[in-house]
Amino acid sequence: MSDLHKYGATNPHGVLHNTLVLDLTQALAGPYCTMLLGDMGADVIKIEPPRSGDQSRGWGPPFVDAQSTYFLAVNRNKRSLTLDLKTPEGRAILQRLIARADVLVHNMPRLSSQRETGIDSETVTALNRQLIYVAITGYGSSGPWAERPGYDMVAQAESGLMSITGEPDGEAMRFGIPLADMTTGIHAALGIVAALLAREHTGRGQVLDLSLLESHAAYLALPASALLNGGELPQRVGNAHPNIVPYQLFKTRDKYITVAVGTPRLWERFCQVLGIEDTIMRDKRFATNAMRLQHRAELIPLLQEILLQRDAETWLEALRAAQIPCGPINSVPEALTHPQLVERGFIVELEHPQLGVLKSLANPVHFSATPVTYRLPPPLLGEHADTILQELGYTKMEIAQLRADGVV
Template identity: 40%
Template sequence: MASRLLGRAAPLRFTSISRRPPCVRYLNVDHPAQGIPPPLQGVKILDLTRVLAGPTATMLLADLGADVIKVEEVSRGDDTRSWYPPAAPLIDSAPEEAAHLPPESAYFLAVNRNKRSITVNFKQPEGLAIVHKLVKQADVLVENFVSGKLAEAGLGWEDCRRLNPRLVYASITGYGQTGPFGKAAGYDVIVEAEAGLMHITGEPDGPPCKVGVAVTDIATGLYAHGAIMAGLLSREKTGQGVWIDCNLFESQLAGLANIASNYLIAGQEGSRHGTAHPSIVPYQVFPCKDGFIMIGAGNDKQFKLFAERILERPDLPSNSKFSTNKSRVANRQELVDLITETLQKEGRDHWIEKLTGLGVPFGPINNIHQTFAHPQVAARQMVTEVEHPRAGKIKLVSPAVTYNGKRMPVRRPPPYLSQHTTEILTELGYSGQQIAELKEKKTI
């Protein structure tokens, strides 16, 4: 694989936002970042996923240089294409062939960079033949259909393995390929509820809450991305492909972390604590005069600093009710009320200034505007501007990881529906006449 995976990076087609706020230090100023060659260059990935978990996994693989071909339904494409507003405004010079399409939804744009789009109706024999040809050329196939549905269509693991014994075939489902829920569809918010996360999220005296973003989907996409990389490495050792079974339920169960361990080891049931920690005090959000701030004094030394320098109560660390974390947990409400009374006397910025450099973990509760205005966002170039053929210049969150100080490039904007159908079919050997006939039949 090494000879296939290593190569020269594709030309950059993006501009990184690089506004430098004052007093920001940049890493590697004297040693320009070199990055790494795209490790998955030459790897072809067939992406039959929709919505969030699967597209997250394939986007991460595309970021590493893989050629990701997103296979979409002919008329509507990925479900998230219709999830708007908000959507990116269209430009006057948008391609005429895409004039019938809806605007590019912000949701779809979030997780589909660096991919190509082909539309295929593989319920038709000609469409299935197209996907079979793609399978023969692919290194990886990723799908998130309900268990068994692709096998009914002639695209299951056994079907594809016969076509390509070296194929890494990744299935992302709600509950896995087996078990009493194996045939059930999976939805992030349902699995959040069913696999414990919603039970431990929310205020103690309030109802269960979902997390503000689809974390179960995202976690599953991350697990799938790592599993696919492992599958490619395994193939290099065995010469054979592998069927990866990744699902929302098990990803969420694994994500319960210490809460799951508390139950398995000690039989301790989880509960809701709002922003507080069940085993550490003070460790939660506190109201200020004009906003909120998160305080995390996780040990006695930090609490001593907090009490003396912020609360101006040097007596508290020697008070038997607050001298140890165990005692602070036992007297949680009394200490929380005392801290709240003090912090509400001044505004958020006042406390931020006093806490900065003190050695007590803290953070302001930022809204999304404040988050993207954070100086670290500009300093680390965490937003990338890319030219989209229908929407013009759009901003995307940059890939989250740097290699030797440099991010992998955004080589392609998220594709509009069927943008690369003709290009991909031509690569497969179809003639212009054949492509026109397939369009006439609505096969593509």
Template identity: 55%
Template sequence: MLDGGDSGGVSALEGLRVVEMTEALAGPFCAMTLGDLGADVIKIERPGTGDQSRRWGPPFVDGESAYYLSVNRNKRSFELDVKEPADLALLHRLLERADVFLTNNPRLESLERVRLDPGTARGLNPRLVYVAISGYGHTGPKAGRSGYDLIAQGAAGLMALTGEPGGGPIRFPTPMADFSAGIYSAIGALAALYARDRPGGSGEGQFLDVALLDSQVTWLANLAGSFFATGRRPPKMGNQHPTITPYQPLRARDQMMIVAVGTQRLWRRFCEVLGVAGTLADDPRFATNEQRNEHRAELVPLLEAELARRDAEAWIEELSAAGIPAGPINFPDQTLADEQLHARRMIVELEHPLLGIVKTLANPISMSATAPTYRRHPPRLGEHNEEIRAELAS
């Protein structure tokens, strides 16, 4: 198995144990993130079926879901039926030795019935950090409702603003509510562990309630700030930025490209590269960012007329050399072939006992001393049953 880190065998979270009883994406992504940083992650799965994402596809790779493979490396799979007393006892023994317990059941009362609720779990191990990921959280009038990523995208207000003016709502092509909840869960777990273990810390774990809806709403950020300031609903603007111009895709001779002119200094430099420093740069309609926003419909065709003289790649090279942010609009296959990603080691190859080499995307955190490592392939269902049972028996 190939190690994508440069940590010399030392991992930031080495010695930390995470018990993950989640499925789909938010919880598995959180657990994988902690696993990349060195934690020992034990993935609890239903006997015979496991994580629902194992069946999501196509595509499948020799029967394994590509979706599942993408977010489950650095884990050990342990099949347990928590409705069976003997299996529940094994899970309780794991929790007694664990640092973090991840769940994604929307109803805590259902966990109470199988004695996996926060009170019971932390009664077994007061140092345990219990992370509960759900669609709407465990407080409020919608607590307990089921919620997938798509529900959170719609409820959070972002789908309604995505797409061109006059068009219908558009879902983001990857499950960003799941990803954001997973990342916030990992951050929260690490913060709770630090609060437990720091000098003068409590020595005890705590309960974390992370909702997909809350995690997605935080991404409204500047849009919420605009609403708080004006009381007006932000408009749907397609690829245009609500407060910066030009900061959008523009058409060059052969294809679209992106230009991000975020300051007045960059605006003048952009005009110099385009050869319009004496015209557009000094045009009173475009003199300031506020005026460029106001006259955007007039400015964009003028810029595209200049960009039409050359291909996008040539403009991107020249603009980048001048310090002006510019880039291509890639399809995923083009992105994954980009020399920059390969130089940054953003594609990891893992040796799988049945599938051969499995490629996954690396953890994006580059650390000088305790880099992420890639020690385990995404596990087959129940692959580590005997290994973990032996550990519990010792």
């Protein structure tokens, strides 16, 4: 077993060492956020409903010995405690945890449900004024759509991003992953770390209100600026770039490659590699990026005709030698064995109590002084209940009674 596992629930060298995070979220946005915090050393307690747990535990196939790979992907570095928050006893346990916690994250949109389970902001912040309270919902905690349920697919559609994704003459397309969920999780983690830093100066916690819709719509920064400031309506351009030419996929003799020619110097080098420095490069229609953008429909077929004459690896070798950003279209298996990712330890292994060695993608942030660690595998449902309850002062007899009553 790697020494990365030796620290247990918290990492004494991590940025968030001695930070207790209560994770009452399900699915992806919240769990991804809290996993990032756990990687950075926080003690994350995942609070789940008894018997059913996080809904994503049942999302599949694929399953590995009844464990959903979806759940396994975003729940490492957490301890699991099952609590029935509809019971007074369950809420009492939660209140003890809140009194000790630094952060609470939930994704329950309805205020009535929040109050029923004791996780509304008024109740929680009254128990702990230093707590960072984080609500992740589909549409945010205010406005006419505040209590509507939200999922990634809907956020992708309503944010406007799907409308500019896909081929010009095709349909709008969703991303190949739940990007709205994951970007919201990243924004939430960033906000939490900033709020913890602010607390160091003020001594007070605060409420963070995030929505899938806003987090995803925020990625409209470039097309929104073009529309709001330049009056240009964004359009789908497929695998090309709306502002830079050539910056897209090209078909070679055997397969597609990507080429990103983002500067005048790169354009010169690109033309030299293709052997067109005395022809296309001297054509006034293509002299600047603005001109190339204007004459995209004329330029791209000329370049495509040349690139079809050799295979992908031959072109990539020549382009890389000229320091032109380029690459193949890797499949997922090819990406996961990319030599650069392998060298930087992108796949990590954790020892799971039922599954044995479990593989996971590493946190992409490399800290020089406070490295991330991978201490705990994704937990079994309620796996750490006894330990956590004992930390709160419950006796073995009291814990047994809580189990008998279905509270945990």
